[in-house]
Amino acid sequence: RDSSQEVLEWRESFDQLLKSKSGVMAFHTFLKTEFSEENLDFWLACEDFKKTRSKTKLASKANRIFEEFVQNEAPREVNIDHETREITRKNLSGATSTCFNEAQAKTRTLMEKDSYPRFLKSASYQDMTKQATSRGISKRSHT
Numbered sequence: 824r825d826s827s828q829e830v831l832e833w834r835e836s837f838d839q840l841l842k843s844k845s846g847v848m849a850f851h852t853f854l855k856t857e858f859s860e861e862n863l864d865f866w867l868a869c870e871d872f873k874k875t876r877s878k879t880k881l882a883s884k885a886n887r888i889f890e891e892f893v894q895n896e897a898p899r900e901v902n903i904d905h906e907t908r909e910i911t912r913k914n915l916s917g918a919t920s921t922c923f924n925e926a927q928a929k930t931r932t933l934m935e936k937d938s939y940p941r942f943l944k945s946a947s948y949q950d951m952t953k954q955a956t957s958r959g960i961s962k963r964s965h966t
Contacts, residue, residue: 827956853942857938862933862938865901866927868891893911893912907929
C-alpha cells in the first residue's frame with residue numbers, strides 16, 4: 824500500500840489513523856498546534872505500557888505515566904474527570920497492564936470526538952489529501 828492510499832484511509836476512522844505511524848505523526852503535529860498533544864502522548868504511553876512484561880518495570884512505568892499525565896497538576900495533565908483520576912490512582916497500588924485502561928479510553932474518546940474531526944478539517948490534512956489524490960490520479964494516467 825502506498826502512502827497516498829494510507830492518507831485517504833485516515834478519514835475512514837480514528838482507528839485507521841492510530842494504526843498508521845505516519846498518521847500518528849501527522850495527528851501529533853496537528854495536536855501541537857492546538858496545545859493538546861499530551862492526550863496522544865498519554866495514549867501512546869499507555870499502549871507502550873501494556874507491552875511491558877516485567878513486574879518491576881510495570882510499577883515504575885505506571886508511576887511515571889501517572890506523575891506525568893494523570894495526577895492533579897501533572898506537567899502534561901490529560902483532561903479526565905475526577906472519578907477516573909481516582910480510579911487510576913487506586914489502580915497504581917497493584918500496577919497491572921490494565922491500570923490505565925479507563926483513563927486511556929476517556930482520553931481516546933475525547934480525541935476521537937473532539938480533535939480528530941478538527942484534524943480532518945485542518946489545512947494540513949486537506950493538503951495531504953490533495954497531494955494523495957493527485958498522486959493517485961497521476962499514477963493511474965501513467966499506466
